[in-house]
Amino acid sequence: MEMAQYLEVFIEESKEHLQNINDQLLELEKNPEDLNIVNEIFRSAHTLKGMSATMGYEDLANLTHQMENVLDGIRNKRISVTTKALDIVFQSVDDLEAMVESIASGGDGKRDVKEVVAQLKMIESGHEPSISVPAVSDANSDNNQEEKLEGQTIEYDEFEATVLAQSKEKGFSPYEVTVTLNDNCLLKAARVYMVFEVIEQIGEVIKSVPDTQHLEEEQFDSAFTVVVVTQTDREEVKQRILKVSEIASVEIEDVKLNVSQAKEANEPEKAEVITAKTTISEGDSGKKEASKSDQGGSSKQHHAQKTIRVNIERLDILMNLFEELVIDRGRLEQISKELNNSELDETVERMSRISGDLQNIILNMRMVPVETVFNRFPRMVRQLARDLGKQINLEIVGAETELDRTVIDEIGDPLVHLLRNAIDHGIETPDVRRSQGKNEEGTIRLKAYHSGNHVFIDLEDDGAGISREKVLKKAIQNGVISEQAAASLTNKQVYELIFSSGFSTADKISDVSGRGVGLDVVKNTIESLGGSVSIDSIEGSGSIFSIQLPLTLSIISVLLIEVGAEKYAIPLSSIIETAIVKKEDILHAHNQKVIDFRGKIVPLVRLKEIFDVPGVCDEEEVYHSVVIVRKGEKMAGLVVDSFIGQQEVVLKALGNYLNSVFAISGATILGDGQVALIIDCNALIK
Incomplete structure (x- = not known):
């Protein structure tokens, strides 16, 4: 089985789960009695363990498993949340992060964690952790891992366990259906899809091992397990699946929940109660509604969110192609205005609107919150x-x-x-x-x-x-x-x-x-x-x-303005408003020309002087065109000759030789082929 192609996904998702564990541990330290937080940590740790085991990173899976034991003790109130205990759990998270980083840099993800495992075992046994406790031998660790792999069973989280337990009470049968494909099966993903189609006609799929993403990407050998809730008897389920070609065998077993899971699924008085409603009908894949309620009565809906990870280089290529489209769009708009043809105007307007929506999608795909x-x-x-x-x-x-x-x-x-x-x-x-x-x-x-x-x-x-x-x-x-x-x-x-x-x-x-x-x-x-x-x-x-x-957004909305015979672009995100200012309204303060803008003193900046634009001096003009811009709480008024209008433009860098030009952040090609410089308003506001 080729794992290399899934490595990037594993690394990204592992980092997300570890970050969530870190965040929730900090919350747990502030609220040690909140079992909802413990359950959230447990879910992330459990998922990480499963992913690690699937990818073959045994050290990572073993340490996460040991951390799970401690978390399980906390949520069952056998272990108290103390600062020392959390320090050891934090240390284990550090080791897990180091392992993931090792894998990300091409390593094998192995790490000597005997000491932290020994500390976790002390906590699990109800003792205060101590650094002087002897580490567990490698032989013992290996034996434990062998036992774990040999006796491997499907593990269910609280939500899944509740759905399975309650469906059984209502007369449904929960089965673990293990399907083995022929060794010479070429289109494994297609066979998986057909098996799911058959199962979803007679019941509700609760989970699969491996998960659906790995199955779709053929990240499994020849067998996979589907957990299904149905009213159809097991023999008919088996015969329906066997009708799919290239199926070697179908084994069906009753779902067996362990004692703690079954107890949690039937204990409404616990600090966190999960209620679930499952609707299953013939020919329908079923709908699941779940809510988690704590003692305060708050609820939280479970939603499935489909995502796909895309290499950033592909987004760069998409962005570059779209930039060319924006330049051509500007040219088309210019030609449309010159020809004044109603049909052409209508077509160009529609294209502009659709490409604008596409532009927003592409730009947002690259943006990530800090x-x-x-x-x-x-x-x-x-x-x-x-x-x-x-x-x-x-x-x-x-x-x-x-x-x-x-x-x-x-x-x-x-x-x-x-x-x-x-x-x-x-x-x-x-x-x-x-x-x-x-x-x-x-x-x-x-x-x-x-x-x-x-x-x-x-x-x-x-x-x-x-x-x-x-x-x-x-x-x-x-x-x-x-x-x-x-x-x-x-x-x-x-x-x-x-x-x-x-x-x-x-x-x-x-x-x-x-x-x-x-x-x-x-x-x-x-x-x-x-x-x-x-x-x-x-x-x-x-x-x-x-x-x-x-922001490194290469497509921005700007106000085009003229200074002398030159055109400039001011980003709309910097602009408060435009104004026409009378000569007599211009004041002087500290050797600086200023205006009173809505009760605030705003300094004026003459772009003709800043950029040394040739042309006659307009000092004696009665009216001045001013663009009010801001940087945080500070403002300035940029004096220009005239306003041209708003436009979407492609921001192009000036290159290495011109990267230090004052107050210019780049350039753009306009619809008529002219080049306009883009003004960096932040540099003009001191």
């Missing part, structure tokens, strides 16, 4: 805070903000480094904070938000801040800057110095971080993504690192 990066941080902060004897509250805001997948893949490591710096050298210890009149618990705030065609990620802490004197002293000592130049720097310019290679203001370097060590790598990584990073700080009050990243 939550996929942020959700690993609470666990990391918990561990580091404990190691350093600090109390830290991590606040995450805007986790639903979406970024392009290629940026998401790269931004994790820089954020981890900034977080470790904030925890180690930003937030003070509780006694120091208490002596300074601060709350003993420090706060780190991680915030993501959109602004224009960029995403901003701010990392703010209420810790010690950055000492200007320390930074300057170290910078002069390292030869980064001279004493004369140091005196004229603003605070912000001083803080930027810590991005210099190997720079650190830490009195001692810890194994967690040194303030500034590696920040040059953070800066380089972010700039390689087309972004930037800045620092602001108040000594004694805290620091804020602000990361600006491009």
Whole structure:
């Protein structure tokens, strides 16, 4: 059986389950009596175990199985949720993550986990874990694995067990139907489909082993098992299936639930009760409705969600092809306006509407919420805070903000480094904070938000801040800057110095971080993504690192404007509104022309001066066309010559030779073949 083609799916799904386990363990630590959380962790662990065993990663499956035993003890109230116990479970999750990473990098997924397994077994037996407990021998582990494989049975989660138990009470027969195909069967997936067609005519399929995705992709040898609930007797079920060609044998057994599953399925007084209704009729595959209710009466519907994983390279190809279509669409719209033919206008309008819908789908396929990066941080902060004897509250805001997948893949490591710096050298210890009149618990705030065609990620802490004197002293000592130049720097310019290679203001370097060590790598990584990073700080009050990243959406909505004889595009996402401003309404403040915009003072930026556009000066004009743009809470008014209109354009990079052009984020080809530069409004707002 060829497993290599399914490896990517296994790795992705394993990471998702491990992340869910991590998140739920943190919740369990806060709510140790909530059995719903334990059940959620158990489900992810159980799925991970099954996937690992199917793929042949025995170490991964064994460790997950041992972790399951502990979780089972917790939900059956034989084991108490203690900090020490959770530490060991967290450690086992770390080992599982290391195994998955090993597999992802081409390794075999093996790892020496004898010690953590021994700790889990101590917890399972009702004892407090101790690092000094001797590890379990390899021989014992091998024997246990052999016994497990030889006596393998189908395992059911709570929902499945309930459906099976209740269907039996209502007169239905639950069967495990094992179908073996002929050895020379060529189209295995087709035979599986035909078997399912037959079964669904006489009953309800509860589950299959392997699951339907693996069956569809022929990821099995020659046999598979279908768990079915039916009112048809077993002999007729067997004969119907045998009518499908290339079937070697059909074995039917009654479903046997173990004692704990049967008990859970019939105990409404448990902390979590699962009720299920199953409707089965002849010729109908049946409908299942399930709800989970806790003691408070809340319910949660179970829905099946069909997904497919697509290689990012295929999405890139699709995007490139669609970009060409958008350029041609713009050209067609231009020709349609010039010819003024009603039939052509109608056809082009319809094509524009349909391609617009297609465009939204393609763009959204590439977008991923930053939550996929942020959700690993609470666990990391918990561990580091404990190691350093600090109390830290991590606040995450805007986790639903979406970024392009290629940026998401790269931004994790820089954020981890900034977080470790904030925890180690930003937030003070509780006694120091208490002596300074601060709350003993420090706060780190991680915030993501959109602004224009960029995403901003701010990392703010209420810790010690950055000492200007320390930074300057170290910078002069390292030869980064001279004493004369140091005196004229603003605070912000001083803080930027810590991005210099190997720079650190830490009195001692810890194994967690040194303030500034590696920040040059953070800066380089972010700039390689087309972004930037800045620092602001108040000594004694805290620091804020602000990361600006491009959305990398190659198709954007813009307002086309004219400056002299040149055309420019301003992203609509940056624009608040357009306005016509009278000359007498323009004011002066701090050597800057400003206007009063809805009670706020907004500075004016003349694009003709910024981009050095040739042409006559329009200082004496009575009216000025102004585009009001914003970056976060800050605003500016861009003075232009005229507005052309709104349009969808393809954002093209300027290339390596022009990547540092001020306030220009790219270019686009317009419908008439002209090139228009796209303005980066964030660069114009200071």
